[in-house]
């Protein structure tokens with residue numbers, strides 16, 4: 096079974112033709128270009144030696160089925176129902192991710208934000224390039240439309256394009272980089288952002304109660320200036336899904352992430368005890384992912400799960416992840432009330448700014464910055 100971090104093996108590269116044209120850093124354009132009919136995707140996207148399933152274009156989404164379904168938490172019951180809280184505890188300890196239903200976001204709003212996101216990606220490249228994450232075509236910034244930052248020449252890129260936006264605090268929204276088309280995009284994303292906040296509150300209060308901490312313990316870490324960011328991932332079909340990943344293995348930065356995924360294309364996988372499991376889609380529910388900051392603050396009681404997205408050769412897929420981060424100047428450490436003589440701190444104190452700097456370095460290499468913070 097593949098493990099994280101993954102390192103390319105010395106397996107020989109299959110023979111392939113060189114690309115005739117310079118490679119655009121956008122997977123949608125690559126896929127649309129005639130060159131994609133060649134059997135192999137461009138080298139930069141290929142994970143040599145990491146073939147994750149079979150080969151020959153067999154859809155990799157048929158991996159291990161979960162030994163039990165991903166826990167589904169009824170958010171309307173979570174504040175008062177002990178059984179629901181117990182379910183949450185199991186979900187957090189076993190998987191670090193779970194689904195929520197009765198979350199208070201109307202189906203029409205979920206559809207609106209997904210449709211607007213899909214419509215953005217369906218537009219011609221010139222329109223999308225207006226929001227590029229490359230300033231002057233070369234200087235990378237996290238916010239905007241594009242792919243990963245290229246940190247090294249041998250870095251393997253993901254078979255997907257992304258749109259990354261700051262949605263909170265409101266005065267930090269860089270509206271110049273928010274798509275103007277489709278026109279519905281801005282309103283849908285604003286509405287979705289404002290309704291998602293309540294979900295974060297209910298879950299973080301319940302998590303604090305599970306640890307016998309003050310109910311506001313995690314919520315108080317945010318203050319007014321904590322950033323909330325959105326990453327909209329657009330996965331394009333790939334002729335050799337066995338050779339690429341839609342999104343490399345990673346754990347999320349931030350305290351918590353909510354994930355809105357396509358209703359019918361399942362592609363997300365989670366790693367548990369060295370085995371990858373498919374996370375099935377569940378229309379109208381939201382997936383909640385624990386982030387690295389929570390793993391640190393809970394002293395490892397709640398795990399930030401390693402996950403990845405596999406490609407397929409037929410269907411497009413879009414997902415929208417909302418990350419609840421913390422202020423760059425803040426320091427986090429395991430909650431003092433969780434530490435005892437026989438339960439010492441398992442993570443160092445870390446400033447968010449330093450964590451984030453390390454995060455992007457590690458992310459590009461497919462390793463985890465969190466591992467460097469363990470004691």
Ligand SMILES: O=C(O)CCC(=O)C(=O)O
Pocket residue numbers: 326328342347354356362363402404413414416
């Ligand atoms: O597309 C997905 O299902 C997951 C996306 C993800 O993990 C992320 O944006 O951090």
Ligand SMILES: [Fe+2]
Pocket residue numbers: 345346347402416
């Ligand atoms: Fe993620």
